[in-house]
Amino acid sequence: MLNDIKPKEAVAVINSLSSGVVPKIGVQHIAVGRSAEVDAFLKALEDVKNGHSLVKFWIGDFGSGKSFMLHLLNTVALKQKFVVANADFTPEKRLYASDGKALALYTAIMDNVAIQTKPEGGALAALLEKWIEQTIQKTAEEHNIPLSNIHQADNLPLVRKKIMQTINALTDVGGFDFGLALSKYYEGYILDDEQLRKNALRWLKGEYRSKLESRQDLGVREIINDANYYDMLKNFCKLFVSIGYSGFMINLDEAINLYKISTGVMREKNYEKILSIYNDCFQGKVSNLLINIAGTREFLENERRGLFSYQALKTRLESNQFETAGVRDFSQPVLKLMPLSHTEIFVLLQNLKQIFDFNYKTNIDVTALDIQLFMEDMFNKPGAKEFLTPREVIRGFLNMLSIMRQNPGLDKRRFIGDLEVKNEDPDVSLVDIDEL
Template sequence: MIDNIKPKEVTSIINSLISGVVPKIGVQHITVGRSEEINAFISSLEDVKNGHSLAKFWIGDFGSGKSFMLHLLNTVALKQKFVVANADFTPENRIYANDGKSVLLYAAIMDNIAIQTKPEGGALPTLLEKWIEQVITKVSEEQNISLSDIRNDQYLPLVQNAIMKTVNEITEVGGFDFASVIIKYYEGYIKGDEYLRRNALKWLKGEYKTKTEARQDLGVREIINDSNYYDMLKNFCKLFVSMGYSGFMINLDEAINLYKITTSAAREKNYEKILSIYNDCFQGKVSNFFINFAGTKEFLENERRGLFSYQALKSRLEPNKFETLEIRDFAQPVIKLKPLNHNEIFVLLTKLKSIFDLNYKTELNVSDEDITSFMEEMFNKPGASEFLTPREVIRDFLNILNIIRQNPEIDKRKLFGEIEISDERPNDLVALDSIEEI
């Protein structure tokens, strides 16, 4: 049933799902019921490849598969030669701030940059070195200097000038310091100066706290901060495209943390920044850029705290009034993820059973009929219709498989009968909902 799955993917899938998180690799092997969304996404990728930019909002309840969908989008985009990055909104980072919280989001994005050969992230040094090698090769050809000689100190100014010229051609804001730091990275790369290379990488990832420290280490005037981090993301997008990549896709999950910002002024500033990025994408102010936000229905539609509380966003994100549950519009900015139906969940659980057996090199005595019995027990429990999520179904199923694996004589039906349904929503969100109702 599971074709072309790698052992590393098998272990990642099982360990991650048992822990209640989405695996970073291998999600394509457990995808069910999302073919329409994926086909529409592939079409969108083609638009971005051709120089357009897009912003999408993936909306669904807790545990409904938003994070899974973003990881699946990653897998598809990587195969289409995109550079991708994932980051979660948290109480400590935001898309707009003036106290360092936005640059923390930027740093998380840069830490998680991935390419097809490094799908788990951490690919920024690989990309920089690949780009530098492209510049070196070009200078070597233009100056008729061999590739081995061009790396000598005497030719260092030639390569430095080429880096500065190339970066200045593709950047608009902060290009000089951006180029200067990449030159420092090149010097560290060529001379084997790990300290210099590490400091340059530290700057590019937004990890310098003060301009003084950056000037001492790298001789630059500015650092990446809350006010310019988005410009730097656009610079990187242009750099990646100049290298031959299709574009830069950023996925931002857990957007409910913006909804939970306590002060209305701060929330509004964050929504204003989302509007600015949205307008950049759809007005052609940025090219080859694709940004995805994942959040709950409350994050989108709540008129006091959600995106719909910001009128300019509400007018752009309201759904197509001609769309129904049966007739979908996947071209609009907001994609609402429908819950998996029982047939799709059955297919998913049978796939997981096969992957579980592969991971533990076993063949558990769990039949299709047993899986059906498990589902009947689970979906008929009190609270299932209100609170049951795919994440909870998956985790309970894998936990039961683990018990059966280690205790082969156990009564499976007894295990199924011990299933309990709980409300997985975070307590602070439940409290916010209660306040909204008052």
């Protein structure tokens, strides 16, 4: 039994999976078949805690569970006291651009910053206030000012100076403007000026598009843009570690959208940015940063449009030559996700049945044999071998449970024969599921 699941997690799991998306919380209760990957990831987190930085590529065919894996990694990292953030590549969000598309990716990352007490995101303000309180306390200690008095407006210049000193010691590129924006956030925090605090947060999240507007609102002459956003991410990483967090983990999903960039020069510039980040991390130029990128095999291996079209990346990301399907190397930068076996899907559906019953406070009459029959019916339908994905199986199973819950008098056997297998993405080759 899943005795430790929380009601909020159960709602998220059932509602999200029924809608065909991965839940932001509770994924640990439906994690099956990924223990080796998680163990390797825990070792990677230890390295990052110790000051190293890593880039990991999670590669799999459509429906192999890449997005699920990233959400599972979030849960693991949050428990290890990491700050985590998630964003998807889209046609409007990429790593390199000159028209605001890289900045849009940065803003999405900062919007989704999460910590263990705020796992659903939106934790940036809480982190800033925690850092400011620590800075205030250090200032009070250095100047022998009682904590009850340090928050007074008269002491604002002392704290502002301490903020700038601390930021200058922490940061490299863009540190002055970064520190100035933090000082303005502090002023709004102390003076109860909500608008000033909002403006400072806007600057830190990259939401200013005009230097003039930034200067008028905050007195900060520069803004975060396509060219410097990565430096700001590194600054935030150092800031989070200075607070006491283990590091900063950024998950970037849907990398197929980089593969789909129509202009070869722009696509290459994005791959060049990946190479730059990769080199930064593995050469020790940045500390306590972990970046996960999820994409399809085409995104990685296609030598005309994928990462392998960029020779410098190909030489770094080619798989261990001694690796086989049965002998895996989980320490390398690229981790290829294998499709779930039928046994693993069976266990997953059993777990979902328990979560469904817990969520709706019911006990649907579906046995282990019924689940086996449901799976056999799904896998034996025409087109299943080419088109069936775990997402399709999960949605079909939850839809069946939903109908049975609302219509308890119906014969459960009638639903098994009514299921239809559809190709979720006709442009992508889907998972080939093993036979039972």
